[in-house]
Amino acid sequence: MTEPRTKVADLWFEDGNLVIAAQSRLFRVHKGVISLHAAVMKDMLSVPQPAEQENLEGVPLVTLPDDECDMEHFLRAMYFPQTFLMIPSSGAWLRELLTDTSERATPLSFDVLLGVLRLSHKYDAPILRTHALRHLAAVVAGRKYGNLLQPPSVDLPVRTHESLAPLKALISFAREVHALWLLPHLLYWASHYPAQQLAVPQTWKGRQCQLSTIDLVACFAGYQHTIVGDPDIAPFKSDPCEVDDCLCNRLSPTHYKGHNRFLESPFTHSWVLVRESNDGMRCYGMRESAYRKWKGKMWAQIPAAYDLPSWDELKSMLCADLNMSAEDVDYFGFFGHWHRGHGIPVACY
Known part of the structure; x- marks a missing residue:
């Protein structure tokens, strides 16, 4: 049984000279407007149609598979x-x-x-x-x-x-x-x-x-x-630094939690870049510099890694x-x- 078709009210123009059917919806539009915007449709409409072409209300009907x-x-x-x-x-x-x-x-x-x-x-x-x-x-x-x-x-x-x-x-x-x-x-x-x-x-x-x-x-x-x-994945993959009074040694549990978050999303790991949270870390500048260098290197390799141009x-x-x-x-x-x-x-x- 053929599904009944419904006219789409605001895309049904009484002066239209083409009806497009897509599944159950009908659109009465203008060949000139369609041809102006869509080159493939223009080519389709330029092909001579057989005399027995289906019509609706006296207007040619084209059924598209979209x-x-x-x-x-x-x-x-x-x-x-x-x-x-x-x-x-x-x-x-x-x-x-x-x-x-x-x-x-x-x-x-x-x-x-x-x-x-x-x-x-x-x-x-x-x-x-x-x-x-x-x-x-x-x-x-x-x-x-x-x-x-x-x-x-x-x-x-x-x-x-x-x-x-x-x-x-x-x-x-x-x-x-x-x-x-x-x-x-x-x-x-x-x-x-x-x-x-x-x-x-x-x-x-x-x-x-x-x-x-x-x-x-x-x-x-x-x-x-x-x-x-990548062997250089990171500034936070290694153990805390060897400076005895560096804050990162005293916060090693936090350090490793941060490391886990880093592995979850290395390019957007904001903790490494928040200076306020690193007061007292003598290794901060070194780690931040290493992170930025690693990030640039890895992003340059992303297209090849994902088999893209x-x-x-x-x-x-x-x-x-x-x-x-x-x-x-x-x-x-x-x-x-x-x-x-x-x-x-x-x-x-």
Whole structure:
């Protein structure tokens, strides 16, 4: 039995000359608008149609194999760009995703973002794809896109099985749309979860999230490289220093607790950098210097550890995908790029 189809009211234009069907939803739109934004759809519509083509209310009907929600978000971004302009201003959104598994709305629904990006990538809608990728970059990196090429500055707030599902979704999605420059941070964070949690499929926002074999191997290899396999892992791996009256000797239990936290998240281990907590430690300067040196060395090796392109290649991909110069990527994010007069990516709608 055929599932009944429903017209989407605000995407049903009486003067439209094309009806798009996606699963149970119907959209009456304009060929000119669709062709203006999506090159693949333009090519599809330019192919002569057979005389017996299906019609609805006298208008050609095209059935597409896409998810109905994705198609609705994609078309709505074309026709109502103001619904797609809001952008999170910091990485707080990602932390919110990981700590709140409810359906509470975020500044821009994650479903909207994924739907628009997935179909703009598939149907070659470059303006929407660029803007959607800027949204996604801001989710992970905050205001400054160049942060994606630097070690994480903050750790994830929790590491529960539930909080892993959004990471799996983001990793899989970055692969799907070829946004490999998102993966160093995402794979680094994911690699600190237990292996058995990484391997099992999960459901998040009604969709199954599962890491591919490539990403599972990358997580395991990356963890081995940064945590287990490096002989210089660290300033806090050794015993407390040999200076008798140094505070670190008197606080050795705290020292080892700090060491354990360090191993859990070495790039974002803030305790080592908080000078106030190290008053009296004569070895502090030496350990801090060693830590910074180690951090720089290890981050330079991250692409190879996770089987990704080099940092130079990732930066080139980032600049191309966000349609920004290397200078803007280094010094600005969405808001800086906007204020420098480059315009809002969807202003032409």
